[in-house]
Amino acid sequence: MKTNQSEKKRISVVIVGHVDHGKSTLLGRLLAETGSLPQGKLEQVKALCAKNAKPFEYAFLLDALKDEQEQGITIDAARIFFQTPKRHYAIIDAPGHIEFLKNMVTGAAHAQAALIVIDAKEGIQENTRRHGYLVSMLGLKQVIVVINKMDLIQYDQESFEKTQAEYREFLSRFKLEPLAFIPISAFEGENMIHNSEQMPWYQGNSLLTQFDKLEASSTDELVAAPLRFPLQGVYKFTEEGDERRIFAGTLESGSAQVGDKVIFLPSGKQSQIKSIEEFNRPAATRAQAGQAVGFTLSPQVYVQPGELMVKAKEPQPKVGNRFRANIFWMGRTPLIQGKRYKLKIAAKRVSVKLVEVLSLIDASDTGSIQKKQQLDRHDVAECLLETLKPIAFDLYDEIDSLGRFVLVDDYEIAGGGIIIEDRTGQGDLFSEQIRHREEARVLGWLRQPDREKRQGHKARFILFIGDFSQGKRKMAAATEKLLFEHQANTYFMAYTNLNLGLDSDLAAIASDSDEEVRRLGELARLMTDAGMIFITCLSLQDPYDIELLKQITLPNEIFVVSVGENRWNIPGVSLEVAAHANEGAVAQQIVAALEFKTL
Amino acid sequence: MNQIEQLEAKSIYILREAYRDFKNLVMLWSIGKDSTVLLWLARKAFFGHVPIPLLHIDTHYKMPEMIRYRDEMAAKWKLNMIYGENKVALEKKLTFPDGNVDRLTCCRNLKSAALKHTLSGEWPRMRFNHQLGDYEPDQNKEAYTGVIVGVRADEEGSRSKERVFAPRDEESDWNVGDQPPELWNQYKTDFAPGTHLRIHPLLDWTELNIWEYIQKEQIPIIDLYFDQGEGTRCRSLGCWPCTGKVESTARTVAEVIEELKTGKFANIAERSGRAQDKEDGGGLESLRREGYM
Known part of the structure; x- marks a missing residue:
């Protein structure tokens, strides 16, 4: 597909970090200095500050909601837009407070890059670590780390380098290598837009320059991967004699062409693509990753939404009921063994059980490994899961959109995870339970x-x-x-x-x-x-x-x-x-x- | 895929996701450009059909062109068109134009309350009969549990905090501090009895994206957005007593886009013509908590 060269791409960046490490100030400063504020916004906030007899701070610009101003913490992942001559940015402001971890995760899951903010004086804190590995688990590969409030430590190079070395080592455990560590002072505007005169020892890019070096996501790699088409719905709208039976969904990866032989998984049913359906668009013979389309098939097949359509000639996904995964838990009640949860992976929803917690990562100290039977709120762990019925999936490292899932507990998305190993065939909780039921039953x-x-x-x-x-x-x-x-x-x-x-x-x-x-x-x-x-x-x-x-x-x-x-x-x-x-x-x-x- | 194509694909995915999981789904259509784009996206998602009823809240202070346009499109696109209103407030003249209440209270009466009770099915719904070419009382009194709304994050502060699938409780209240997580393309599609969800497929779109999409798809948009020769046009549509026009000679979609990109509106908030936003520090936010769109 051709893209207009003159059109500026938009890239979304999530800002994370421990509470009070200065994210909102940084963001307010960026908005103001790139001239990205709507006319009147700055005046409005300044007037509001004057009315409440508070000195103006850049952070207030973002506190658009009353709630926030009262509590003094950023509650949600707000989206803020600004631009440089090079491109548009959508900045997702994720809260640093532990209570709002699910908001941070929401923000980060929708970003293409992450900016991690660390307070130079306070150094690496619990949420600095937690946000670090969540960013890695959520699939963000472009990460910039800023050491903020350098003014409070007299722009000291040595302590900057110490924090940098410590955090770099921590992230390396999750195979995450940041693009840059930048010493800044958002409050004073140092190393934000231009290189700081206060820190001549720093030779790298200013924050804004580093932003412009981020790469907007490209679908090229996804298009080259095998077809993964999660079936969202099968539509037949008979109005005005419409006879089409359309298989609707979004191509997560790969491409599909009229005439391609396809297989639905896990049912294994086969057919062939007859046409590609779209509204108000010239008839196409090919669709590719990212597009939300529909297919008609011949011969007709009957499959449920949730099945995965793949091409017969390409590498197949796994079909199984047991896998090893990294999970982070946000639920009010813990993730426990024996209880049934709903797993949502691509378009599939299936009943799932926790078989075992294999190892737990602890954020409160330096990320050591612990043994535990359940996952409490904010825990991250490697677990073994078993679905009641087989599902089609890929390993996260192979095709990420088919290797990640959420867990629903009592109507709420309470956890997320990525699949790291197929364990199908190695034990079966369900059969074991039936066997146990028969052995232990009491007769009259x-x-x-x-x-x-x-x-x-x-x-x-x-x-x-x-x-x-x-x-x-x-x-x-x-x-x-x-x-x-x-x-x-x-x-x-x-x-x-x-x-x-x-x-x-x-x-x-x-x-x-x-x-x-x-x-x-x-x-x-x-x-x-x-x-x-x-x-x-x-x-x-x-x-x-x-x-x-x-x-x-x-x-x-x-x-x-x-x-x-x-x-x-x-x-x-x-x-x-x-x-x-x-x-x-x-x-x-x-x-x-x-x-x-x-x- | 360019940015507009990506936004379109994501919105279609969201609409299909909503359609899959909600039995009682409704889409709000304010007749404005955003919800008209939303309606167009529904036709995209469902291959020319709109299998979701459309709801318009008629305050009776809408510009007459809006009602005319609504009914023309309803007939042309075979829409399942429904409208609701606050009959009591209108009869008792509890409105701002009648001089009896302030602007915010007027919005509360004619929009928030009308919407809430029309959604719940407590107040009468009027449904477009395509044979008659007119409205008649709707027999369906079931509450709508999924409400699709065309809000955008860039409109103003409170909207930037929304989720794509955002729960509201029985009183339509919005708990800003405790919202469900949204991971990748997995949304909250399970909901307890007695709760309902607002679904926001346009959250990531900007005002400019909307116009660029209207141009690309040639979506027939109401002409109040264009200068009719008087040197003014609407940038945002509402009730006539509270909707100011902006000075502009943009007569076409292309001219509107040009104006937004380079001209005098590049840095002025879109809703600056909407008088009710200015009545207190967070006027729209208080309204939104109470169910305003």
């Missing part, structure tokens, strides 16, 4: 064979699957009726009843379906344990759900009836029937397929 007086003998039939879980409005419920009820007439011990449960009761605490959105499926499985396990032929209907769209239900129901068997076209390729179907087939006939087929001693 009756045994399963006793029940089967009296009932004349085995316990079963009969599950009707298929799209909405295919006549599943009618068939299920007819099956219950016929089984009852055969003296069978049976129960049909409409899924609605589960939503009204047992599942009423689950949010009614698709991404929580993992937990619904798990609960249904456990319920089926109990009902079949009672000897029952337990019947229900489900509009399943994910092949892995059947795998899960099978595992959870073990040792009892599941009998799957697929109603209508099995578009989602659900495996392990015992009986296929047409949509709206005669329910009596379907019931007959099912009863015939089951083993009865006394019919």
